[in-house]
Amino acid sequence: MNAPSLDKLDRSILSSLQANGRETCEAIGERIGLSASAVLRRIKRMEDTGVIARYVALLRPESLGLGLVAYVNVRLEKQAEGVKRNPMDVFRASVQGWPEVVECVALTGEMDYLLRLVVADMAAYSRFMMDTLLRHPSVQDCKTSFVMDRVKTTTAYPV
Numbered sequence: 183m184n185a186p187s188l189d190k191l192d193r194s195i196l197s198s199l200q201a202n203g204r205e206t207c208e209a210i211g212e213r214i215g216l217s218a219s220a221v222l223r224r225i226k227r228m229e230d231t232g233v234i235a236r237y238v239a240l241l242r243p244e245s246l247g248l249g250l251v252a253y254v255n256v257r258l259e260k261q262a263e264g265v266k267r268n269p270m271d272v273f274r275a276s277v278q279g280w281p282e283v284v285e286c287v288a289l290t291g292e293m294d295y296l297l298r299l300v301v302a303d304m305a306a307y308s309r310f311m312m313d314t315l316l317r318h319p320s321v322q323d324c325k326t327s328f329v330m331d332r333v334k335t336t337t338a339y340p341v
Contacts, residue, residue, distance in 0.1 A: 186231040191216060193341040195224055196233070200338040203237050240337060248300045250307055251329040255293040258320045269320035270294070276318055282310045293325070 188196070194214045198205050207218040207225070214221075228234045243249070258269045270288075273295070277286045285298040297315075301307050307326075315321060 186228070186233055188228075188233065188341075192224055192228065192233075195221060196228070196341045197338075199225070199234070200341070243300050247302050250299075250301050250303055252299045252301070252307055253327045253329070254297040254299060254311075254315070255289075255325045256295040256297060256315070256321060257292070257323040258294045259322045273318065273320040276320075280310075280314060282306070282314075293323075 191214055195210055198210045198213070207221040210216075211218045211221040216224075225234065243251070256273075258273055260269065274286075277283055277295075277297070282299045282301050283297050284300050287296050288294065289296055299307065299310065301310060311324070311326075315324060
């Protein structure tokens, strides 16, 4: 897919929306020198072309009782016993149903996937690992690192 052409004004609008998705077109327009209707037209175009994928509320996990973040490297079996489908396909489908996994990326190198887990505590982590992840037929090995401190957290891309 070709990336749509974005000019300096589009990028300014995107920067504003990444900082505050509820900022009004009037406020954005005033700051960048466009009318509210021109800002709205540009936003609509970027939504239609997929530059803006969706709008979300960003929550603080601690306020929901989710105080433990872990990164789990996962290596899969190359051929799972008794499974007709590709182990990677089976694993990818399973991950979609695990609410503890807030991000899953495929990797190059020794491990196949990196999962970011957000759970209440060590007991919840242990339950997920023992009852779900390690019981999955495609999983061969896991290595976990726990987050001690967030040095930088952002959802904003450099525009």
